[in-house]
Amino acid sequence: MKKNRIAALAAAVAIAAVSAAIPVKAEHDIVENKSYDSHDTLSCIGSVSKTFAAMAVMQLADQGKVDIDKPITEYLPDFTMADPRYKDITVRMLMNHTSGIMGTTEGDFMLFNDRDTAPHDTMLKELSTQRLKADPGNFGAYCNDGFELIELIVEQVSGQSFTDYIEENICKPLGMQQTGTAWNVFRTDEQVKTFWNGNVLLATDYCMDLGSGGVHSTASELCTFGSAFFTGDERMLSDKAKKEMSTTSVEDKYEDGFGLGWDRVDYADYSAAGVKVISKGGDTVNQHAGLVVAPDEKISVAVLSSGGSSMYDELMAMALMDIALSEKGINIQHNTPETKQTVDTVPEKYLAYEDIYISGDSVYSVTFPDSKYMEITNISSDKREKQQYMYTSDDDFVRMEGDISSGKAVQAKQQEVVTFQKRNGVDHICGDNYYEVGRKNKLSMSSYMMQRAEANPVSDAVQSAWDARNGKKYYLYNGKYSNTCYTEYPCVKIKTLPEAKGYVSSCKMIDGNNLKAALVMPGGRDLKDMTVRSENGYEVLDITNCALEFISEDAIPELDSSITEVKLSTKKAEWFSIGAAENKTLILDIPDNAAVYVYDQYDRVTYSSYMTEYGNSVPLPANGKIVFIGEDGGVIKISQ
Numbered sequence: 001m002k003k004n005r006i007a008a009l010a011a012a013v014a015i016a017a018v019s020a021a022i023p024v025k026a027e028h029d030i031v032e033n034k035s036y037d038s039h040d041t042l043s044c045i046g047s048v049s050k051t052f053a054a055m056a057v058m059q060l061a062d063q064g065k066v067d068i069d070k071p072i073t074e075y076l077p078d079f080t081m082a083d084p085r086y087k088d089i090t091v092r093m094l095m096n097h098t099s100g101i102m103g104t105t106e107g108d109f110m111l112f113n114d115r116d117t118a119p120h121d122t123m124l125k126e127l128s129t130q131r132l133k134a135d136p137g138n139f140g141a142y143c144n145d146g147f148e149l150i151e152l153i154v155e156q157v158s159g160q161s162f163t164d165y166i167e168e169n170i171c172k173p174l175g176m177q178q179t180g181t182a183w184n185v186f187r188t189d190e191q192v193k194t195f196w197n198g199n200v201l202l203a204t205d206y207c208m209d210l211g212s213g214g215v216h217s218t219a220s221e222l223c224t225f226g227s228a229f230f231t232g233d234e235r236m237l238s239d240k241a242k243k244e245m246s247t248t249s250v251e252d253k254y255e256d257g258f259g260l261g262w263d264r265v266d267y268a269d270y271s272a273a274g275v276k277v278i279s280k281g282g283d284t285v286n287q288h289a290g291l292v293v294a295p296d297e298k299i300s301v302a303v304l305s306s307g308g309s310s311m312y313d314e315l316m317a318m319a320l321m322d323i324a325l326s327e328k329g330i331n332i333q334h335n336t337p338e339t340k341q342t343v344d345t346v347p348e349k350y351l352a353y354e355d356i357y358i359s360g361d362s363v364y365s366v367t368f369p370d371s372k373y374m375e376i377t378n379i380s381s382d383k384r385e386k387q388q389y390m391y392t393s394d395d396d397f398v399r400m401e402g403d404i405s406s407g408k409a410v411q412a413k414q415q416e417v418v419t420f421q422k423r424n425g426v427d428h429i430c431g432d433n434y435y436e437v438g439r440k441n442k443l444s445m446s447s448y449m450m451q452r453a454e455a456n457p458v459s460d461a462v463q464s465a466w467d468a469r470n471g472k473k474y475y476l477y478n479g480k481y482s483n484t485c486y487t488e489y490p491c492v493k494i495k496t497l498p499e500a501k502g503y504v505s506s507c508k509m510i511d512g513n514n515l516k517a518a519l520v521m522p523g524g525r526d527l528k529d530m531t532v533r534s535e536n537g538y539e540v541l542d543i544t545n546c547a548l549e550f551i552s553e554d555a556i557p558e559l560d561s562s563i564t565e566v567k568l569s570t571k572k573a574e575w576f577s578i579g580a581a582e583n584k585t586l587i588l589d590i591p592d593n594a595a596v597y598v599y600d601q602y603d604r605v606t607y608s609s610y611m612t613e614y615g616n617s618v619p620l621p622a623n624g625k626i627v628f629i630g631e632d633g634g635v636i637k638i639s640q
Contacts, residue, residue: 046282054261151211226300281310456502594630
């Protein structure tokens with residue numbers, strides 16, 4: 001998702017004068033040899049869509065139709081989960097990411113140049129078989145599925161589709177004529193161009209989980225939407241509702257301080273100047289967005305980009321926010337962090353923290369070589385990357401660049417400070433990172449980074465079953481032909497580690513065929529439970545809470561010259577290995593509702609039928625793979 005350079009960028013600042021919002025646009029295209037007018041260009045705003053969904057629910061709350069502190073079963077009586085705690089989840093918990101739901105039921109929720117109601121229609125069925133990762137209300141961890149439930153609540157209470165609801169109750173009242181979802185802005189000429197690896201034109205990616213990420217808008221109209229949160233502007237919401245949305249109850253500085261639909265509702269640097277700032281970022285595969293609002297100062301800033309990331313967009317939005325504030329006589333100081341005073345001995349109390357730690361998908365070894373510094377090694381990565389930290393006089397650790405043992409290490413230019421913190425009886429490593437806002441100032445962001453892995457003793461038979469799969473790859477099997485997962489992560493690799501017995505990556509072994517995500521900490525999002533089953537003599541890896549299945553690599557035959565066509569079946573990918581032959585080219589005849597993807601030996605996409613400027617002549621990389629996907633009755637013809 002971060003592979004592309006920024007292909008096109010549109011920014012807008014709306015500053016309210018009296019009761020009118022005055023948009024001031026700044027647009028720039030920064031791709032070599034390609035120029036696209038980004039004025040009023042449509043882009044999917046990704047998770048900024050959550051603020052639309054939250055506004056919709058809060059409108060219904062203002063009307064007395066929804067009580068956000070009631071269980072969601074009051075509004076979705078068919079909602080159940082394979083975990084009795086689901087009955088305790090309230091509407092508020094969905095909006096501030098404290099529901100305890102695992103994360104994202106992906107399935108076919110991101111599609112190239114395609115629409116599908118399946119993610120919406122099957123959401124309740126998919127959740128009915130899932131567990132919770134934590135008690136509802138325990139802590140915040142970003143959760144897309146929560147906002148899919150918000151979408152369903154809006155529909156159930158209002159009697160309208162989500163698309164129609166936001167059209168009638170948000171877009172029209174605000175005069176937003178270019179904002180909608182894939183169901184009413186599909187394939188317009190106004191869509192932003194998207195690229196793979198910076199210069200390969202791709203079909204547009206659409207998010208079919210509308211409430212969590214499927215709204216499309218322009219920079220100027222997203223600014224207009226942001227202006228609806230200005231203090232005193234009650235066109236969309238009461239001030240009471242807006243205040244509730246922009247408040248967090250989080251006291252732990254390392255836990256994400258979510259509002260209702262907002263990522264952050266409190267920034268120390270802005271608060272020090274007496275300014276309230278709220279923000280939301282959003283990412284799809286190749287489209288990204290940032291919205292930053294100062295409600296009391298009546299400033300709304302939106303940045304949209306093709307390529308890059310929402311973090312870059314939000315940082316740019318904040319730089320523009322600072323300029324807008326300065327024009328009002330308010331100067332924001334994002335203080336550059338001071339160089340830490342380091343100490344060449346680690347206190348003995350920290351040596352007890354030496355152990356194995358986990359994050360969402362990685363495993364780390366934390367050591368204190370000769371008690372002189374801390375070293376964190378990602379032992380689940382093939383390269384086993386290391387980060388070194390020196391103890392400081394502030395009783396924390398600062399990241400260093402260079403080898404400390406050589407005596408030539410210096411504090412990292414982008415400062416990162418970490419500390420240990422116990423939560424619910426479990427040790428965690430937390431961190432403060434500093435990012436540039438403009439050319440000189442820094443913005444601090446704090447988070448839980450990793451959790452100490454508890455011992456998970458398993459039998460020799462269970463350990464051996466997973467060790468036998470160590471290094472084995474499984475390839476996406478049940479995704480729709482337009483599913484963007486085929487370009488983002490077409491395979492899953494099993495990895496066991498001698499240092500972390502009882503674990504596969506950050507999952508606990510339950511038995512020889514089942515894994516359970518072990519992370520239980522603030523910020524631990526999109527966790528995955530997995531099971532392996534046998535199908536036609538081969539293994540299929542099922543990520544049970546993501547609606548994704550992957551077939552084992554040893555089930556994949558070689559594509560030989562005798563194959564002249566591939567018969568297709570709905571949601572059953574046909575994979576082939578390419579073999580060692582080089583400079584081999586296929587001529588493909590691909591029908592509608594079908595797709596082909598080609599990968600090199602490192603599983604990187606080299607061709608997709610959604611690369612719109614490619615012809616039907618496809619070179620094959622040595623030792624790569626090719627996959628054919630379509631619907632029942634379809635046939636892809638091949639000439640070699």
